[in-house]
Each structure stands twice: as structure tokens, then as C-alpha cells.
Amino acid sequence: MEIALAPMEGLVDDILRELLTEVGGLDWCVSEFIRVCDRLLPAAAFAKLAPELGQGARTPSGTPMRVQLLGSDPACLADNAAFACTLGAPVIDLNFGCPAKTVNKSRGGAVLLKEPELLNRIVENVRQAVPAHIPVTAKMRLGYDSPNSALACAEALAEGGAAQLVVHARTKVEGYRPPAHWEWVARVADRVSVPVLANGEIWTLDDYWRCRSVSGQASVMLGRGLVSRPDLALQIAAAVRGEETAAQSWAEILPRVQRFWVMAQRKLAPRYAPGRLKQWLGMLTRSYPEAAALFAQVRRESDCALIDRLLGMAGQNPANLDLDQERRLQLV
Known part of the structure; x- marks a missing residue:
């Protein structure tokens, strides 16, 4: 069972990662996405959005941080992923979930869910370029405007070499509007052989238990819910252990x-x-x-x-x- 802090562009930067991870309950976090277009980025580009690379890829509280890349060019993503590993990235995470219009217009994020074959090539290229001991993971939504391709996308990512999937239980078009379709997370988990984390609309401990029941997944990634209630991961972790912990005032x-x-x-x-x-x-x-x-x-x-x-x-x-x-x- 794992609890992770979601990467949220322009919100969960290194400052907020430090403050939220020190509260406790989190197993790992992810950098804001580093946009990869058509060239090998300099080290400074990684240091800007993932400064924890300079301290063992951990936040000051010791929580591991994964480096997330966003782009659509398999070869260029592979080159940048390999370089990130030389800088100390312990895990390479690939973003196929960002719903921002500006990102999607440049063929990044959730728009790639229209092209399962491309998803597969991206992960496959990155997996081949990254040292064998460094996992490659991916974050996806249920699709662009419909969840009909969710299973095909998840299979493409897993078959390409993704060691773990985070599934935000909404489509790109749905954005962040409730509800989250946790039942689709269960369908994805049934289809792939890699671990799956559920993500979306987990604001409270009660939400976690409902998500766990519907999705069948004990592991979750928390985004806005944790930003809005910094001790949410701590509450969930304690509850899973059968312990009680008072909500922070x-x-x-x-x-x-x-x-x-x-x-x-x-x-x-x-x-x-x-x-x-x-x-x-x-x-x-x-x-x-x-x-x-x-x-x-x-x-x-x-x-x-x-x-x-x-x-x-x-x-x-x-x-x-x-x-x-x-x-x-x-x-x-």
C-alpha cells in the first residue's frame, strides 16, 4: 500500500513538497512536469523544477521524489530521461494526464491518450534508455473525451515497460469536475499486471475508504485533497494500520x-x-x-x-x- 503526492504544475513546487511531505504519511512525491520538446535539456532545467535532485532526490524530510517528464517525441524523451538519471533521478515518471489546453496543443499530457500506439513507443524508448534498476512509471487519465480507450492506453503503457500506473479517474474533457469514476480504475487494474494507484476526488478519510472499495486499490495518489488538508495522508496511513489520529487543527x-x-x-x-x-x-x-x-x-x-x-x-x-x-x- 502506497500513498503519493501528485505532481501539480504551478502549485506543488519544491516549497509545498517540503511542507506537505514533512507532515507525514507519504511514501513518495513527484516533481512538476519537465517539458521535453526537441532537444536535450540542460541540467539547470531539471534543477529548477526538481531541486531535490541536489539532495539525493529526497525532500528535506526524506521523502523520495520522482522526476516527471512530459512530451511526445519518444527519442527525445528517452534522451532526457537517461540524462535525468545521471543527475540522480531514482524513478522516471511520464505524464499522460495533464489536461491543460496549452500543454495539449503542443502534444503533451492527456491529448496523447488518443494515440495508444504512441504511448507504447514513448514508454518503450524511455525504458530502453534508462538503467535497468531505475523504474519507469506513468500517470494517465481515463481518456481524452471518453473512457472507451482507457484499457487500451493502460495496456499500451504496461506493455511498453511502465512498472506502475497512476490513474486519474476522469477524462481530459472532464477536467477536475466531480465525480471521479473510480470503477474504471478497477477495470484498468484488472487488465494490467503492474501496480495501479487510484487518483481523483479523495478529499477526506471517508473518500479514501469509498475509493478503495470501488476501485479495489489500497494505494492512492493525493492531489488537491492533500493540498487542502495537509494531514490527509497521515490520517489515511494511520487508519489503514488500524490506528486513530486526530485531525490537525x-x-x-x-x-x-x-x-x-x-x-x-x-x-x-x-x-x-x-x-x-x-x-x-x-x-x-x-x-x-x-x-x-x-x-x-x-x-x-x-x-x-x-x-x-x-x-x-x-x-x-x-x-x-x-x-x-x-x-x-x-x-x-
């Missing part, structure tokens, strides 16, 4: 939001850091009424000093905080 989550703000200001220019904070805070409103109240205060603010005060961090200069101070940061 807002008082326990807020210090992580404060650290996120400190780290975002270090990584991004002042004009962009507030947007990243609002993005995560907005998602936390789904689970915490206190987050909704705080979000209402900061949503129209762009002044970093004012946001410091609203977060209870007045007088804390991010530039002068070291990592240990960030981790000890509490309400003031």
Missing part, C-alpha cells in the same frame, strides 16, 4: 503557512510571492474556516509587509531567518 497548520510565506518570498519576486500564498491559502479554505477568514483579509493585498502582519509575523524579516528559525516559527 488550524493552530497546527498555520505555522506551515507562515513558513510557506517566508520561503515563497525567498524564491519569488515581491510581486509574485503574494499570489503563491493566496493560491495555497485559498485551497485551505475548503478544510479550515480560519483559513477562509484569513484568505478574506489577504486576497486583495499585495504589500508583503502588510501580509506579514496579517499572518501574525510582524517584525520577522524572511531574509534574516535561517532554516531552523523557519521551522520553529510560531504565532507571535
Whole structure:
């Protein structure tokens, strides 16, 4: 049984991966997709989206990180996958699930589910280029506009050499609209001989149990549900072991939001850091009424000093905080 953190472009970056994995309950995470077009990317391109490669391909809490590639050229993907392995990638994951229009227009992500033969060639080429001890995995949706090709796509990926499949239980056209069709995950798992993880619409512990019952899969990948409730993986892992664990309160989550703000200001220019904070805070409103109240205060603010005060961090200069101070940061 495995619990993974989903790769979410523009949301689950190295900062959020650090904060979410340290909460506990996660077995592995995945980088944001690294887009491969027509050339071998430089090491800097991998370091930008997967900086954990510089620390053993693990987050600071020790959670393994897989490197995800997105593209449609089998040979070019193979070359870049092989290079990523020299940089320390422990697993190469291939993205066949991104529903973004800009990505699909450039023949990346879920649009490739229209071409099972191409899926097979991509995985086969990458598998041949990557050292035998490094697994190649894939993330897919149920299809582009219909799940009718889901089984053919899953078979193509598995036969090409994918060691594991994550199935987001919706089509590209459905995007993120509920419901997730977990029953199709069960059909995929019955058709392929490799492990399958269910993904989509798991927001609570009750959702996990329903997904497990319908899909037949104990292993799951959590995306927006974990971003909205950072201790969800911890709750699931404990429940599977037959243990009880209390849900974390807002008082326990807020210090992580404060650290996120400190780290975002270090990584991004002042004009962009507030947007990243609002993005995560907005998602936390789904689970915490206190987050909704705080979000209402900061949503129209762009002044970093004012946001410091609203977060209870007045007088804390991010530039002068070291990592240990960030981790000890509490309400003031």
C-alpha cells in the first residue's frame, strides 16, 4: 500500500513538497512536469523544477521524489530521461494526464491518450534508455473525451515497460469536475499486471475508504485533497494500520503557512510571492474556516509587509531567518 503526492504544475513546487511531505504519511512525491520538446535539456532545467535532485532526490524530510517528464517525441524523451538519471533521478515518471489546453496543443499530457500506439513507443524508448534498476512509471487519465480507450492506453503503457500506473479517474474533457469514476480504475487494474494507484476526488478519510472499495486499490495518489488538508495522508496511513489520529487543527497548520510565506518570498519576486500564498491559502479554505477568514483579509493585498502582519509575523524579516528559525516559527 502506497500513498503519493501528485505532481501539480504551478502549485506543488519544491516549497509545498517540503511542507506537505514533512507532515507525514507519504511514501513518495513527484516533481512538476519537465517539458521535453526537441532537444536535450540542460541540467539547470531539471534543477529548477526538481531541486531535490541536489539532495539525493529526497525532500528535506526524506521523502523520495520522482522526476516527471512530459512530451511526445519518444527519442527525445528517452534522451532526457537517461540524462535525468545521471543527475540522480531514482524513478522516471511520464505524464499522460495533464489536461491543460496549452500543454495539449503542443502534444503533451492527456491529448496523447488518443494515440495508444504512441504511448507504447514513448514508454518503450524511455525504458530502453534508462538503467535497468531505475523504474519507469506513468500517470494517465481515463481518456481524452471518453473512457472507451482507457484499457487500451493502460495496456499500451504496461506493455511498453511502465512498472506502475497512476490513474486519474476522469477524462481530459472532464477536467477536475466531480465525480471521479473510480470503477474504471478497477477495470484498468484488472487488465494490467503492474501496480495501479487510484487518483481523483479523495478529499477526506471517508473518500479514501469509498475509493478503495470501488476501485479495489489500497494505494492512492493525493492531489488537491492533500493540498487542502495537509494531514490527509497521515490520517489515511494511520487508519489503514488500524490506528486513530486526530485531525490537525488550524493552530497546527498555520505555522506551515507562515513558513510557506517566508520561503515563497525567498524564491519569488515581491510581486509574485503574494499570489503563491493566496493560491495555497485559498485551497485551505475548503478544510479550515480560519483559513477562509484569513484568505478574506489577504486576497486583495499585495504589500508583503502588510501580509506579514496579517499572518501574525510582524517584525520577522524572511531574509534574516535561517532554516531552523523557519521551522520553529510560531504565532507571535
